[in-house]
Amino acid sequence: MKNVEKFIRPTNISELLEARAKEENNILLAGGTSLIFSKDASVRTIIDMSEVNELKNIEFSDGKLKLGAMVTMTQLRHRSDLPVAIRNAALSVASTPIRNVVTVGGEVMRGVYWNDLPVALMALDAVAVFASTTGERAMPLEEVFSLHPTKTIRPDEVLTRVELTDYMRPAAFHKFSKTATDYAIASIAFSARSFEGSTVREPKVVVGAVTPLPRRLNDVERLLSEKGESALEELETLFSGFKTRPDFRVSAEYQRNLMIVGIRRLFRAARDGGEE
């Protein structure tokens, strides 16, 4: 970013959206943990969102849970009224000093394979809300990640919040890594509308790190819907041909094992209360 000429720090959303629409080749600064590595020479303007307080709220309104784009992982982790899957995903992000600055918006929009939070959000059917000077539009996270999120957002838009509707349904998240601060080798989230005995309604399974972007595993969900808990014993067959993102740290065989183990654990954890 050696050609940056301007640094703007708006103090409310309308100033932010205005700047986003007007400033030439601008880039948004949230927590800054990835921006610091950017070598994008085309960037002329940095828009710092740190003083837009409207983006820092966690709200329960209109029957929804709304997570502002500038809410940090530390905030999420300490809110006992949030779904356990989200709190666990927030806690999984790096180390305390990094969690203090990493934001919901950054985790979603950065689109790096090891991002933990979007995996949990996607399993809970989260919807991204993009705003611009012309209004707001909502897009399910699954759609946001159908391409790289920088391609699903328009240049004049800002992700202002993430909304969840049925957020208290059974759900769980787990990150597999080697140390407390290591980035994910595999991250997995599971949710369901409900459990009845060994059957499950509307299961959602999302994986991260083993894929370039968070991905729902529709085949697994279908099998679980059909067969309930007994499907967990058939995962080996289902995953035998699963193509993982190559990772020099571990083999594909081991990545597949983690997914299988993770799904089994999270299915039971979600059913039994969310703590893996």
Added chain:
Amino acid sequence: MKKYGIDQGLPRPDAHAKVTGKARYVNDYHPPKMLIGGIVGSPVASGRIKSIDVSEARRVPGIHAVLTADDLPGPNSMGIIYDDQPVLVKDRVRMVGDRLVLIAGETREAVEEAKRRVKVDIEPLPGLYDVTRALDPDAPVVNGDSNLIREFKVIHGDVESAAHDAEITISGEYHIGGQEHAYLEPQGTLAFPEADGSWTVYVTAQCPFYVRAAVARFLKLPISMVHVVQTVTGGGFGGKEDYPNEPAVCAAALAKVTGRPVKLIYARDYDMQVTTKRHPMVIRHTLHARRDGKVVGVDLEILVDAGAYAGLSTVVAERANISSVGPYEIPNIRVSTKVLYTNNLFGGPYRGFGAPQVAAAHESQMDRLASALGMDPFEVRRINGVSREHPMFASGENLPQAHIYPELLDRLEELSGWKQYRNQPASSGRYREGIGIGTIIYGVNLHSGGQRLDRSAAYIIVQQDGSVNVAVGVTEMGQGALAAMRTMAARALGISEDLIYVTQVDTNQVPDSGPTVASRATVSGGRAILDAVSKLRPRFLEVAADMLGVSPGALDLRDGVFSTSDGSALVSWPEVTAEYYVRRLNPAVVGWFRSPDREYDHDTGQGRAYMFYAFAGHAVRVRVDTETGKVDVLDVTAVHDVGRVISEVGIEGQVHGGVIQGLGWALLEEFRMKEGRMLNAGFTDYLIPTAMDAPADIKMYFIEDPEPQGPFGAKGIGEPSFISVGAAVMNAVYHALGTEVDILPLTPENVWRLMNRSAGNNAAREDEK
């Protein structure tokens, strides 16, 4: 309440500056007209240089020197033992990062730009990346005429007849991984010519005297004309033993050509790729025993992956060779340790010096024997361990310290809660718990092969006001040497520690004291201090006696006061030192230590290998997730035979550090390699334990059985604190899973593979007769 130690409980002298960020590391020095140095390294591990074009690099504004092998202002060789390593490669590259071009410029940006503009054309050659293939007839020869650099042996008794008579034989092939030092301060040097023709070199290093010799040799100067100052050193662990010679010579070459100070600081990724590492080893271990548990013979072949240059690999291998049998009296021994060139990472010294790798094998073998015979691991060690009745080490020496090993076993068993955890390992669901031990014998100070370096100096000056300057030749690298020297000087003199100021090593202040390695700082530095004080103290007693009108023999100096035994005559230390100066007496002295001469037959490994020995043992309790292979450490127990504790806080710090570094090696740290390139060169992917990954409880016990040759009875602690940790982890996982463990590190995937191998192929390796 302090339980151990002879210190006065002061904070470490270097602590405050380090924790407040005020300590000055080499990168904090900026002399006028300083240039920044840079290195262009080879992108491939094996190849022939067809051309190097530096013309574009020389045109970059702010660049003052761009040197290829043809431009060096000194000899193009820098091997520390073998003359097998160039300063800059001229024709053949042998490792990724091999130096091709040196650059000096006004700014880091200019240097980086110049590096980018160097055009290198290298024809790739077949490389050797598997140490087990190093001696195959069709293996590429990496350096010199053969990939075998040197072979060490231990020949004791007749292992063939032991094999014939044995009732049980246990064989294993162990693949033990290397380790990155992960010192927080990377390698770095600042070199500059002085106006009078002498040179000054600031360096982060464990062995400033090595750096002085290397720079003097390169610049063709007398040693006395090269002044090496050890700057505050942010960790070493062996990685700053010989390696700092390389950046120092490079900085000196650039400074010589430009006539300006040149600072060369390694970036983390380059540092991890090119600097020395703990050697990966393949250890083939065959153990012959009777059914009563007595081991009658061991037969070992150890392959040491040295990388492309010898460095100090042969010295490391020498310790591995003699340590490979462990703390056991075994009548028939055959060991062959082969040090081999490959195109892998550069092997070198690392805390434990080859002993942790061989301990992993000898301790695993002991547990396999115990398992095969249905014995407790402590029992086989009691049967085979050295003791007062069975004091013979692999070198054929009868150890005066042998009686300590059985005590160590008792303490370890008791403190670790062994009986409870071993007999009733907790298992629930997918988790299996286990407890394992590792025990070792450690030769303190340098091996017989390096005894010419086993010397040390202390220069003490008593000032008028009673304060004391102590300069020693052993270095502080974070381990607490300055504090230990202060304690020993104060204790020996009989004054308060806060009167003592100990300086970092400056080669113009003290004679060459050899390297600060092999857990020798406390022993060799302490002995030199005691020698100095033994010369100095009588001088002050004499003056004090004269002042008091009593005979010197009637006086003692304790707690800063000279007094007679009945307390009738008293004079304070500062009063005496002031009077001493008034009388114009000599207030300075050099103390000296040299270790005893040791006879050792290098063809058989028989003789006196080390000055004296220490024992150590670790017990590690783990919980293994059988679905993912992840191993969590529940607690660690460390028992050390230390002779005498100098500082309680200091020794606890060493044990905490050794244990956690050992757990990192055993469970996390691995080189992800592709044709000689380390794919995980950086702390993002080369994982070391964080505080969150450390076990909640590290219990420790120190056996204080004073060593007659150690200062105040002390032995060393730096390396023993690490060595048996890995072995204990392997045995704990073996206990938890019932699966033989023959690999380190035990990363989750490696453990998962061990479990799968065991499930798929449960063939026992014990070859019972």
